[in-house]
Amino acid sequence: MDVENIIYHGRIKVPYKWYVGETGSRFFIGLRDNKELWGNRCPKCDRVYVPPIKTCWECFVPTKEWVKLKDTGTVESFTVTHYSEGVAPKDVPIIYGLIKIDGADGSLLHFIGDVEPGDVSVGMRVKAVFAEERTGSILDIKHFVPSNE
Amino acid sequence: MGKRVAVVGFGQTKGRSSRKDVNGVEIINEAVVAALADAELTIDDIDAIVIGNMDHFEGINYVDSWSVEGSGGVMKPIFKVTTGGTTGTTVAMCAYYHAASGMFDRVLAIGWEKNSESDTTGAIITAFDPVWERPNLGGAIAGLALEASKYMDNYEVTERDGARVAVRERLHALNNPYAHLHQEWMKGMEVDQLVELLVTSEQNQVLAYPLRMSDMCPRSDGAAAVIFASEDVAEKIAPIPAWMVATANRHNFALAGDVDMDRNTTMASASKAAFEKAGIKEPLKEIDVCELYLPYSYAGLKWMEDLGFCGYGEGPKLLWDGVTDMDGELPVNPSGGVMSSNAIGATGLIRVGEAAIQIMGKAGTRQVPKDVNFALATGFGGCYWADVMLLGKKKPA
Amino acid sequence: MEKAGIVGVGQTKYERKKDDTFAELVFEACTGALTDAGVGIEDIDNVITVSNDFWDGRTISSMAIQDAAGSYNKDVSTVEGDGVFGAMYGMMRTLSGSFDTTLVVAHVKGSEGNMNLITNAMFDPIYQRKLGIDATSSAALQARSYMEKTGATEEDFARVSVKNQGNGVNNPYAQIREKISVDDVMKSRKISEPLKLFDCSPITDGAAAIVISNEKGMKRFKKDPVWILGAAHFSDSYTLGYRDLTNSRALEAAAKKAYDMAGITNPLMELDVIELADAYSYMELLWYEGLGLTPKGKGADLIRSGATAMDGELPVNPSGGLLCAHPVLVAGLARIIEATLQIRGEAGDRQVKGANKALAHGINGPCGQAHGVFVLGS
Numbered sequence: 001m002d003v004e005n006i007i008y009h010g011r012i013k014v015p016y017k018w019y020v021g022e023t024g025s026r027f028f029i030g031l032r033d034n035k036e037l038w039g040n041r042c043p044k045c046d047r048v049y050v051p052p053i054k055t056c057w058e059c060f061v062p063t064k065e066w067v068k069l070k071d072t073g074t075v076e077s078f079t080v081t082h083y084s085e086g087v088a089p090k091d092v093p094i095i096y097g098l099i100k101i102d103g104a105d106g107s108l109l110h111f112i113g114d115v116e117p118g119d120v121s122v123g124m125r126v127k128a129v130f131a132e133e134r135t136g137s138i139l140d141i142k143h144f145v146p147s148n149e
Numbered sequence: 150m151g152k153r154v155a156v157v158g159f160g161q162t163k164g165r166s167s168r169k170d171v172n173g174v175e176i177i178n179e180a181v182v183a184a185l186a187d188a189e190l191t192i193d194d195i196d197a198i199v200i201g202n203m204d205h206f207e208g209i210n211y212v213d214s215w216s217v218e219g220s221g222g223v224m225k226p227i228f229k230v231t232t233g234g235t236t237g238t239t240v241a242m243c244a245y246y247h248a249a250s251g252m253f254d255r256v257l258a259i260g261w262e263k264n265s266e267s268d269t270t271g272a273i274i275t276a277f278d279p280v281w282e283r284p285n286l287g288g289a290i291a292g293l294a295l296e297a298s299k300y301m302d303n304y305e306v307t308e309r310d311g312a313r314v315a316v317r318e319r320l321h322a323l324n325n326p327y328a329h330l331h332q333e334w335m336k337g338m339e340v341d342q343l344v345e346l347l348v349t350s351e352q353n354q355v356l357a358y359p360l361r362m363s364d365m366c367p368r369s370d371g372a373a374a375v376i377f378a379s380e381d382v383a384e385k386i387a388p389i390p391a392w393m394v395a396t397a398n399r400h401n402f403a404l405a406g407d408v409d410m411d412r413n414t415t416m417a418s419a420s421k422a423a424f425e426k427a428g429i430k431e432p433l434k435e436i437d438v439c440e441l442y443l444p445y446s447y448a449g450l451k452w453m454e455d456l457g458f459c460g461y462g463e464g465p466k467l468l469w470d471g472v473t474d475m476d477g478e479l480p481v482n483p484s485g486g487v488m489s490s491n492a493i494g495a496t497g498l499i500r501v502g503e504a505a506i507q508i509m510g511k512a513g514t515r516q517v518p519k520d521v522n523f524a525l526a527t528g529f530g531g532c533y534w535a536d537v538m539l540l541g542k543k544k545p546a
Numbered sequence: 547m548e549k550a551g552i553v554g555v556g557q558t559k560y561e562r563k564k565d566d567t568f569a570e571l572v573f574e575a576c577t578g579a580l581t582d583a584g585v586g587i588e589d590i591d592n593v594i595t596v597s598n599d600f601w602d603g604r605t606i607s608s609m610a611i612q613d614a615a616g617s618y619n620k621d622v623s624t625v626e627g628d629g630v631f632g633a634m635y636g637m638m639r640t641l642s643g644s645f646d647t648t649l650v651v652a653h654v655k656g657s658e659g660n661m662n663l664i665t666n667a668m669f670d671p672i673y674q675r676k677l678g679i680d681a682t683s684s685a686a687l688q689a690r691s692y693m694e695k696t697g698a699t700e701e702d703f704a705r706v707s708v709k710n711q712g713n714g715v716n717n718p719y720a721q722i723r724e725k726i727s728v729d730d731v732m733k734s735r736k737i738s739e740p741l742k743l744f745d746c747s748p749i750t751d752g753a754a755a756i757v758i759s760n761e762k763g764m765k766r767f768k769k770d771p772v773w774i775l776g777a778a779h780f781s782d783s784y785t786l787g788y789r790d791l792t793n794s795r796a797l798e799a800a801a802k803k804a805y806d807m808a809g810i811t812n813p814l815m816e817l818d819v820i821e822l823a824d825a826y827s828y829m830e831l832l833w834y835e836g837l838g839l840t841p842k843g844k845g846a847d848l849i850r851s852g853a854t855a856m857d858g859e860l861p862v863n864p865s866g867g868l869l870c871a872h873p874v875l876v877a878g879l880a881r882i883i884e885a886t887l888q889i890r891g892e893a894g895d896r897q898v899k900g901a902n903k904a905l906a907h908g909i910n911g912p913c914g915q916a917h918g919v920f921v922l923g924s
Contacts, residue, residue, distance in 0.1 A: 005565045008279060008280050010279050010283075010603065012205065012275050012603055012604075013271075014205055014208065014267050014268055014271045014272050014275070015267065015268055015271070016207065016208045016266055016267045016671070017265075017266055017267075018172065018173075018207070018208075018266055018671045018672055019167070019168065019169045019170075019171065019172055019263070019265070019266065020172060020672050021169075021170060021171040021172040021175050022170050022171070023175070024172060024672055024673075049788070051672075051673045051785075053218060053785075054171075054174075054175045054178065054219075055175075055178050055218070055219060057217065057218035057219075057221075057223045057783055057788075058223065058783075060191075060192045060221055076691065077687045077688075077690040077691040077694065077791070078687070078690060079683055079686035079687050079689075079690060079738045079739055079740075079741075080736070080738070080739040081682075081683045081686070081737075081738040081739075082735075082736050082737060082738065082739075083662070083737065083738075084678065085660065085662045085663050085666065085678065085680075086678075087663070087666055087675070087676065087677075087678035088676075088677055088678030090678075094678065094683075096677065096679060096683055096686075096687060098687055098691070098786065098787050106785075106787050106788045107786075107787035108787055109673075109674050109677060109679060109687075109786045109787050110677065111677065117739075122690065122694045137676065138672070138673050138674070138676055138677065139676055151548070151641055151642035151643035151644070152642075172672060203599070203605055203606070204598075204599035204600055204605065204626075205599055205605045208667060208671065209667070209668075209670075209671070210598070210600040210664060210665070210667040210668040211598075211626075211627070211668040211910060211911050212626075213626075213627065213781070213910070213911075213916070214668065214781065214784055214910055214911030214912065214915050214916060215668065215670060215784055215911075216784075217781050217782075217783060217784050217915075218783060218784055218785065218788070222781050223781065223782065223783045224780060224781070224782065224795070224796065224799060225780065225781065226778065226779045226780055226781070226800075227779075227781045227916065228625060228627050228631040228634070228635070228779065228910070228916070229625070229626045229627055230623055230624060230625055230626065230635070231599070231606075231624060231626050232606065232608065232623065232624050233605070233606035233609070239623055239624070242623065243623065243635060245642075246635070246638045246639050246642045246644070247638055249638075249641075249642035249643065249644070250637070250638035250639075250641035250642050251548070251641060252638060252641070252777075272605055273605060275603075275604050275605045276604060276605035276606045276609065277604075278604075278609075278610065279603065279604060396644075397621060398621050398622065398623070399619060399620075399621075399622075400609075400612055400617065400622050401612070401617075401618050401619060402609070402612065403569070403609060403610065403611070403612050403613040403614075418619060530606070531605070531606045531609060532606075532609055534606075
């Protein structure tokens with residue numbers, strides 16, 4: 001028997017608030033109040049983390065030493081994304097970059113902007129542009145743009 | 150045959166209504182570090198990890214992946230198990246089977262929740278079938294209220310009986326430095342006086358008849374970690390390991406309407422299976438202490454009957470006779486239980502950890518004043534998920 | 547340690563959009579596995595279900611399928627992750643001595659949710675989620691890193707899609723059954739560069755189930771089991787940017803452990819067939835390296851050589867892999883089922899002749915953070 005299949009639409013809407021914690025809060029306050037990037041260093045392996053991390057995951061020891069980083073870095077990888085679900089405050093195409101911040105190990109995930117997608121390359125030097133209105137979030141960095149620094 | 154397995158370490162954070170100073174990964178790390186310290190192990194000694202919580206309480210998908218930088222799971226075997234309220238005991242069982250399989254010697258079980266980060270009831274409502282039940286069924290409180298009123302009607306149970314359970318749990322919690330609720334004002338008051346206060350005070354708001362605020366568990370932020378070890382290493386790690394004697398679970402319901410409101414049939418069936426495996430014939434006489442997942446007061450009456458500690462309708466008598474108080478024949482929830490601390494994904498695991506430390510003699514101010522040979526831990530979750538774990542001092546044959 | 551084997555397998559056909567409910571899909575897969583095993587539900591001692599609350603759009607998602615999984619009055623638990631981890635737990639339970647047989651079942655309806663939003667939710671809400679990153683855009687970053695490090699090209703990635711879609715034509719359970727060319731892949735729509743439409747696995751609905759038994763339980767079954775010779779799982783670090791995305795060291799660790807258990811020293815020579823998680827084309831090259839089939843950085847050489855084609859030395863993904871059907875969570879179980887069918891000689895048109903040893907693989911987390919590996923044999 002052919003039956004019309006009823007489709008029942010829904011959306012899970014649960015409000016969330018995520019506590020950043022003391023370690024991450026310090027990072028965001030640096031962005032918000034002083035347009036500064038701060039990382040922290042593992043006392044055992046010397047690795048400098050950005051975003052900062054409370055416990056080094058390789059050595060499993062607290063990382064208490066704060067290190068002020070530059071707002072410049074190098075593009076380690078990037079992608080030009082041609083779709084959006086509206087989460088990112090950007091129009092398509094969106095350029096994501098893994099950016100190795102000067103003075104840190106590893107890379108920070110962020111947007112690359114003010115550049116033609118075809119002009120982005122791995123190894124390119126970039127500099128952070130800070131948002132005009134900063135609220136203590138990762139979006140206090142608007143994006144990274146090509147730089148000669 | 151698989152390996153015999155014991156609990157050799159336990160760590161937990163103090164339950165709080167919110168932990169703004171740490172994020173989820175960081176609170177997990179606190180429990181892991183505490184458990185490792187308790188067992189005098191380092192993260193390098195851990196062979197595998199099992200973690201659990203409920204996705205929609207923090208809105209994190211793939212929590213096992215997300216948390217590795219705090220759980221110690223980088224370059225280790227790790228996966229997630231989750232079953233709702235039972236998640237903590239489910240994690241414990243999974244860690245147990247890891248070690249029992251002979252594949253891993255030292256297994257870390259982690260349960261956690263930051264209930265402050267979302268609307269707990271809002272998230273629980275999404276547990277119900279989106280087509281048939283979600284539009285018309287409330288969260289956890291309404292369902293439990295139905296069970297309580299049925300039970301009251303069946304056995305002429307009163308609100309005073311429910312309140313007496315709440316009083317026991319909150320008085321016990323005063324001995325537990327990790328409990329979320331420390332109701333200091335209760336100190337020095339008589340039990341009868343406290344019960345009277347709970348059933349008459351207007352401040353003790355009725356949430357859904359017959360349940361008042363004092364009949365319910367809180368929502369907490371917290372994390373717990375328990376280390377399980379195979380028989381090859383357990384005795385080298387802990388002077389008195391808490392051996393896993395038997396474990397069983399049941400979950401028979403797909404829809405809330407399937408639930409038998411007269412009895413907790415899954416808890417009865419799971420405990421019967423576990424007791425049979427362990428050769429326990431008279432639970433009240435043979436078991437020395439319980440850490441039961443009692444999310445609300447009337448569970449401390451009815452479910453005691455389903456666990457076989459007394460006959461149907463005899464829960465209130467067992468309670469009022471003081472059998473389940475700290476100095477009774479069968480102390481229940483020396484920790485103060487779920488009604489005193491409830492970081493949901495951690496809650497069941499805390500029951501297992503608390504049961505284990507009673508056997509290990511490490512329960513400090515909440516250690517029961519008697520020999521503990523058998524300790525029972527249970528988990529309870531959505532649509533009557535029931536987990537049972539029996540721990541013992543003697544190494545199983 | 548005691549031995550365990552696979553004695554029954556069942557799967558639905560994988561499709562873009564199925565009208566059946568979760569429970570109906572699970573029931574179909576479970577009854578298929580029981581029928582294949584020649585037993586009834588009473589011969590199953592315990593059940594492991596695999597589901598995910600985000601994909602199912604409900605908390606305690608396993609509640610939706612408990613009756614269909616046949617777990618009434620049995621021990622039951624739920625793994626949230628790829629099916630390969632569900633199988634891992636199911637196996638542990640039979641090895642523990644508490645149970646002789648385990649039914650493991652996984653389900654997903656990709657068509658009912660939004661893949662991009664659901665996988666966006668696996669990124670940390672504090673540092674990365676607000677950027678809108680998801681499974682595909684993060685994979686694209688990994689693909690680019692891999693190209694930069696090894697010199698692999700987009701054409702190399704396309705060769706994987708061409709091979710696997712070519713294989714999928716022979717698999718009646720596959721969702722996509724259409725041969726394509728390297729040119730087709732290169733010209734397909736840009737999704738997240740360098741990944742194009744034909745580099746990405748599709749959205750899929752389906753369910754799969756297996757029955758695992760220990761030696762003691764084997765007498766309940768008529769068919770010869772396919773034995774689990776080795777099994778292991780490992781996770782790497784999580785945060786995008788912290789992890790070296792071009793080094794699949796977690797897979798390397800898992801494979802090494804599974805090979806040691808199975809007594810395998812040269813996987814390329816000793817394995818007869820592999821079913822791995824090619825959620826995106828480039829992943830197959832990276833996993834070649836993690837599985838030790840080729841030196842680090844040489845994944846592209848292996849696909850170019852044709853060694854992993856159906857007529858090659860070690861065919862990889864005769865089923866067409868995830869590129870031809872990607873039921874998330876189910877995928878790992880489907881790989882185990884395909885490997886089992888190969889060893890039994892029951893893989894039909896996709897059969898690798900004389901397959902005796904097979905490897906099945908599943909992944910969890912962004913960019914293949916965690917890996918599970920099973921080595922199976924007759």
